[in-house]
Amino acid sequence: MKKNLLILMMLVGALTAQAKDYTYLTFETTDEAKASVDVSSLPVTINLDSSTLTIGSQSFSLANLSKMYFSTSDETSATGISEVMKADLDEATEIYDLQGHKVSKNQMRRGVFVIKTKQGTFKLNVK
Known part of the structure; x- marks a missing residue:
């Protein structure tokens, strides 16, 4: 021992x-x-x-x-929430709302969006 x-x-x-x-x-x-x-x-x-x-x-x-x-991250986090940098949003190739409609950056208002970038896909909560 x-x-x-x-x-x-x-x-x-x-x-x-x-x-x-x-x-x-x-x-x-x-x-x-x-x-x-x-x-x-x-x-x-x-x-x-x-x-x-x-x-x-x-x-x-x-x-x-x-x-x-x-x-580098809390591996026990159940939410999967991480900080999104402006550079990630600038590199977005596609943006969808939760109904599956494709939207542009200008159409993003309050709500949750699915963002696709070269680094991966993630959800973004716009407040």
């Missing part, structure tokens, strides 16, 4: 050194459930006892912890 604890602490230390470009530390359990912790809210210390790892408000059983890694 001490060997596993030492390896885990070394892993956390190594991952912390690489975290500057990532905003979330994501944990995956053996049942493939994921939990993400915002890196800016990480405490200075990580609590680790013989069977539990606690970081911020998240606690994980070491026996069920499959992996942990840094990511």
Whole structure:
């Protein structure tokens, strides 16, 4: 157990050194459930006892912890909402309203639209 604890602490230390470009530390359990912790809210210390790892408000059983890694987005977000840059909208190849009608950028008023770009397809909520 001490060997596993030492390896885990070394892993956390190594991952912390690489975290500057990532905003979330994501944990995956053996049942493939994921939990993400915002890196800016990480405490200075990580609590680790013989069977539990606690970081911020998240606690994980070491026996069920499959992996942990840094990511650029919250992988547990159920909404799929992300920030859209003006450049993404400028590169839109097609825009549709929720009824499936093709619209132009000038016709976009309040509502939700489906935007197709070279990078992919996403929904945009115009307020």
